[in-house]
Amino acid sequence: MENLKCTTNNCEFHFKNHCTASVLEIGEKGVCKSKRxxxxxxxxxxxxxxxxxxxxxPLLDRETEVQCNCKTCAHNKDETCSASELLVGDGVLSTKCFTKRNK
Ligand code: SF4
Ligand code: SF4
Known part of the structure; x- marks a missing residue:
């Protein structure tokens, strides 16, 4: 996933809207499990x-593997995200995927 943008205001992996985690884990409700x-x-x-x-x-742009357990999302293909771009950000209760699209 090259087009990954994250807008959270508190994560060790976050720099200037980039996610520097090499593997990103999204949970079954679309919540970012990799957040630290x-x-x-x-x-x-x-x-x-x-x-x-x-x-x-520009050095922050890296290929991130996105593993996702959200089975209700149309972009989920065998627990891998197939979306061409991804937006993660802070919600009311958690930091989550805003690209999630219900089947
Ligand atoms: S996508 Fe998750 S792990 Fe990556 S910077 Fe955002 S909150 Fe952190
Ligand atoms: S778009 Fe869907 S499949 Fe991709 S990370 Fe978000 S919830 Fe998971």
């Missing part, structure tokens, strides 16, 4: 992003 909260929370994330030079941002 930073010790310093959203503030720590803002500092980390501020310190990351803009010219390094």
């Amino acid at each position: 909260k930073r010790a310093g929370g959203a503030y720590a994330q803002a500092i980390a992003e501020f310190e990351l030079a803009d010219e390094l941002t």
Whole structure:
């Protein structure tokens, strides 16, 4: 998955709307199971992003394997996401996949 965008405000893998996890696990309700909260929370994330030079941002683009247990999503093919692009972000209760499309 090359076109993976994440807008969460608190995850160790998150830098400037990029997800740097090599394998992303999405649960049966579309929740991101790979999320790891930073010790310093959203503030720590803002500092980390501020310190990351803009010219390094393209290096954050990497191939991410997306494993998904959400069987009610039309993009789920044998527990792998077949969507051409993916948006993950903070919901009311959890960080989840917003590309999910019910069958
Ligand atoms: S997609 Fe999940 S693991 Fe990746 S940055 Fe977002 S919350 Fe973190
Ligand atoms: S689009 Fe569907 S199959 Fe892909 S990660 Fe989201 S919920 Fe899973």
